[in-house]
Amino acid sequence: MATERGKIEDFGHVSRTVGTVFRYLLLAATLFGIVALTVLLIYVANDAIQPLTADPGWHLTFLLTLVLPTLAVGAYLFRTDPASFRFGGAVVGTLAVSTMFAGGVAMLFVDIVEPITWFAYVFALCLAFVGVVGIERLDRRLPFLARFVAAGAAVLLSVLFVPGLVTSLPVYPSDGVLLTLSVGTPIALVVGRYAAVDDGRRRRLAAVGVALAAVGLGAFVGALVGVTPVPATVVLAVAIVPTGGYAVGHVRRFPERRAGLGFAAVILGGTVVGAVAVDALGFAGPQSWVDWGFLTSAHSGTAADAGLYPAIGGSILLMVTVAALSFPLGVGAAVYLEEYAPDNRLTRFIDVNISNLAGVPSVVYGLLGLGVFVTYLGQPTGTVLIGGATLALLILPIVIISAREALRSVPDSMRQASYGMGATRWQTIKNVVLPRAFPGILTGTILALGRAIGETAPLIMIGAPNVLFSLPTELSSKVSAMPLQVYAWASLFASDPFYQAAVPAGVVVLLVVLLSMNSIAIVLRNKYQSDR
Structure with missing residues (x-):
C-alpha cells in the first residue's frame, strides 16, 4: 500500500498505524504476562529452595565448576555451531526428565507393584501376543470369526491364568533380573535399533545386547553407590541407557554434531565436580525444603x-x-x-x-x-x-x-x-x-x-x-x-x-x-x- 490509509473493496478501511499499534499492544501484553509469571515462580522457588541460605563458598564453587564453563562453552557453540548446541542441551534435558520419570517408575515397583507380579503379567501378554500372531498366520485356513474368537480366547486365558502360575512358582529370579527382563528388554530393543542406525542385523543385535547388559548391571552399580537393585535397575533402564542410546545414535547420524557431547559433558561434569568439591571443602548448601526427605516422607502435622x-x-x-x-x-x-x-x-x-x-x-x-x-x-x-x-x-x-x-x-x-x-x-x-x-x-x-x-x-x-x-x-x-x-x-x-x-x-x-x-x-x- 502506497498511502497511509487506503480503501480496498470488500475490506473497508485498512490502517497501517492501527495495525502497528495493535501489534505492539499484543507484544506488551505478552511481555507483561511473562514477567508477572516469572516473578511469581521466582518468589515461590525462593521460598522452597532458599538459595541465599547457602555458604558463599558453595555459590563460588559451583560458579567456577558449572556456571562459567557452561556459559563459555555454550556461548561458543551457540555462535559457531547452533545444531551441536541444541543437541548437547537435548542430551542434558533428556537425562534430567527421564531421571525424574524413572524415580516415579521406581516408586511403583518399590511400594505398589511387586516385580514378580509385573513380570508375570508382562510374560502373559507376551504369550498372548505370540498366540495372536500365530492365529493370524492361519488367515487363509480359518474364517475371520474363528480367528477373532481364537485370538480373544488366547488373550483372556493368558491374562487370567498365566500370572497366577508364574507368581506361584517356588523359586524365581531376583527383582533386578525380573525388571531387566520385563522393563529392560523392550527399552533395549528400541535403544539398540536407534543406536545401530543402518548397520546390519548382527550389529543391531549386538547393540541390543549391550543395552540389555547395561540395564542388567543395575544390581551391581546400585550396590556400589548404596542404592537397592530395584531403583538402580529402573534408573538405568528408563534414564541412563535411553539417553546414552540417543546420544550415540544421533552422533552416528550427524557426526558433525559431536561437539554437543562436549557441551553436555561440561554441564554434567561440572555438576559432579562441584558436588564433590563442596562436600570435601565443607561448604553448606541451601536449606531447601525440596530435598530427599520431602520427596520420600509422608504427611506430618509439622x-x-x-x-x-x-x-x-x-x-x-x-x-x-x-x-x-x-x-x-x-x-x-x-x-x-x-x-x-x-x-x-x-x-x-x-x-x-x-x-x-x-x-x-x-x-x-x-x-x-x-x-x-x-x-x-x-x-x-x-x-x-x-x-x-x-x-x-x-x-x-x-x-x-x-x-x-x-x-x-x-x-x-x-x-x-x-x-x-x-x-x-x-x-x-x-x-x-x-x-x-x-x-x-x-x-x-x-x-x-x-x-x-x-x-x-x-x-x-x-x-x-x-x-x-x-x-x-x-x-x-x-x-x-x-x-x-x-x-x-x-x-x-x-x-x-x-x-x-x-x-x-x-x-x-x-x-x-x-x-x-x-x-x-x-x-x-x-x-x-x-x-x-
Whole structure:
C-alpha cells in the first residue's frame, strides 16, 4: 500500500498505524504476562529452595565448576555451531526428565507393584501376543470369526491364568533380573535399533545386547553407590541407557554434531565436580525444603517433617488410570468421527458438543463423577479407579479434538494412494493414517494429562482424601494427589510454617512435573513438524 490509509473493496478501511499499534499492544501484553509469571515462580522457588541460605563458598564453587564453563562453552557453540548446541542441551534435558520419570517408575515397583507380579503379567501378554500372531498366520485356513474368537480366547486365558502360575512358582529370579527382563528388554530393543542406525542385523543385535547388559548391571552399580537393585535397575533402564542410546545414535547420524557431547559433558561434569568439591571443602548448601526427605516422607502435622511421597505415588497411579481410560476411547472416537462417520446433522451436533465439553469447568466433571460413579453405580468414594475415571472424563474431549486434528493433518493424497494399491479403509487407517498421525495424537494426550495432573476440584467432589500416610496398592484403595496435598497444607493446616515451607515446596515439585510433561509434548511436536 502506497498511502497511509487506503480503501480496498470488500475490506473497508485498512490502517497501517492501527495495525502497528495493535501489534505492539499484543507484544506488551505478552511481555507483561511473562514477567508477572516469572516473578511469581521466582518468589515461590525462593521460598522452597532458599538459595541465599547457602555458604558463599558453595555459590563460588559451583560458579567456577558449572556456571562459567557452561556459559563459555555454550556461548561458543551457540555462535559457531547452533545444531551441536541444541543437541548437547537435548542430551542434558533428556537425562534430567527421564531421571525424574524413572524415580516415579521406581516408586511403583518399590511400594505398589511387586516385580514378580509385573513380570508375570508382562510374560502373559507376551504369550498372548505370540498366540495372536500365530492365529493370524492361519488367515487363509480359518474364517475371520474363528480367528477373532481364537485370538480373544488366547488373550483372556493368558491374562487370567498365566500370572497366577508364574507368581506361584517356588523359586524365581531376583527383582533386578525380573525388571531387566520385563522393563529392560523392550527399552533395549528400541535403544539398540536407534543406536545401530543402518548397520546390519548382527550389529543391531549386538547393540541390543549391550543395552540389555547395561540395564542388567543395575544390581551391581546400585550396590556400589548404596542404592537397592530395584531403583538402580529402573534408573538405568528408563534414564541412563535411553539417553546414552540417543546420544550415540544421533552422533552416528550427524557426526558433525559431536561437539554437543562436549557441551553436555561440561554441564554434567561440572555438576559432579562441584558436588564433590563442596562436600570435601565443607561448604553448606541451601536449606531447601525440596530435598530427599520431602520427596520420600509422608504427611506430618509439622511443616519441617511434612512430605509429598504418598501424593506423588497417588498422582502417578491416577495418571496411569487416566491414560488407560482416555487414550483408547479418545483415539477411537476421533478415528470414527474423522474417518467413518458421515457428514450429517448428528455428527455436526456431536462435533459442537465435544468442543463445548472441552471448555466445561473441572468442578462440573467432579459432580458428574460423583453422580454417575458414586451415587448411581454405588462405588466407594475417593478411590484410584473413580478418581482416574473422573479425570478421564475431564480430558476426553481434549484427547478427541487433538487426535482429530492430528488425523486431519495427514494428506488425503496418502489415503488415495493406499486405496489405489488395493488397501481397504481399515488397512489404510492402520498402516498409513495412524502411524503418520501418532506423534500429534501423543502430543495432545500428554498435554491433556498435564492438565489432569494439576486438577483439584474433581478429586474434592468425588471425596478423595486430602491427606494419606501410605501409597495406594490397588484400584479400590483411597488415593490423594499432589495438588490435593498442597490444598490441604494451605487450608486444613494453614499456618506460617506451612505457607513458607511445605506449600512452596509442593508447588515447585508439581510445576517441575508439569513442565517436564509439557517439554516432552513440545519435543514430539517439533520433531513431527520437522519430519513433515
